[in-house]
Amino acid sequence: MRSIGSTRRDLLKACVAAPWQAGAASPSRVVIAREAMARAPGGAPDAARILKALDRAMQSCLDADSAVEAWRKVARPGETIGLKVNCLAGRGASTHAPLVEAVCERLQQAGIPQKNIVIWDRLNADLESAGFRVQPKTERIRCLGNDTLGYANDLSVYGSAGSLLSSALTQVCDAVINLPVLKDHGIVGVTMALKNMFGAIHNPNKYHINAGDPYVADVYMLEPIRRKVRLHICDAIVAQYEGGPSYMPQWTWPCNALLVSRDPVALDATGWRMIENKRAEKGMPPLKQARREPAYIATAADGKHRLGTNDSRRIQQVEV
Secondary structure, three states, X not given: OEEEOOOOHHHHHHHHOOOOOOOOOOOEEEEEEEOXXXXXXXXXXXXXXXXXXXXXXXXXXXXXXXXXXXXXXOOOOOOOEEEEEOOOOOOXXXXXXXXXXXXXXXXXXXXXXXXXXXXXXXXXXXXXHOOOOOEOOOOOOEEEEHHHHXXXXXXXXXXXXXXXXXXXXXXXXXXXXXXXXXXXXOOOEEEOOOHHHHHHEOOHHHHOHHHHOOHHHHHHOOHHHHHHEEEEEEEEEEEEOOOOOOOOHHHEEOOOXXXXXXXXXXHHHHHHHHHHHHHHHOOOOOOOOOOOOOOHHHHHHOOOOOOOOOOHHHEEEEEO
């Protein structure tokens, strides 16, 4: 294990307590679990390798002796746990089904029955195009789009954001695990933990102007999102550095990694650096020069939002 920044013990309380809290003295940990050949170029994802990477990441992030113990610090018996995936780009650049299956397996081992697990995204068609089977039966793991689940009747408002929230957030789930993808976004720069919550609102088309700033941060401040999202597992098995959010295979690379954190801002800041590094390697301009710098990440960390930290001095990056 390689640790960058503060020591592992310095972050213990921050990682095992609540999600990132404003004013916390300890840094935010972002764990990068690399697993070579988690998906070979042109091949299918390797479920066993993905599970191994997930287990290592969870144990490191939650400072647990086993993967199941780590999950017990995220999900409590009796709760309904939502898994917010990102399926907009089909099988090429969406949350991989074997990763979601691995999460479901570990949640069940941690005491969450199948009937209390809900996989969800904006549309049933998006889920199916990414390799998931829509499943509404309540005695099994459910997999549904907002077009089936519906939206709350009352508008949720914060700053520039005013939206109807998915019933998955407001009525169905007690807690949410966020499962975004590490990729470029042609309007707002990048799309990871913060931006994935656009899939929880009825009107995301309204919030892409000015490269999503402050809209991405304001949407995440909507009370059920801010309160219920407990953990972020970013799928970087196949990552994309240009042309997103649609799948553009010519601009992807086999990163073969997972990024896990309690802090969505720290995770996005880390993922953004990874994308910028790949763009530079490929001779592409930085996102600021391309006029789509994701300034909303800094906004999410400011004194008004306090959703996490984008300060590299306060981010402990750990590779496992």
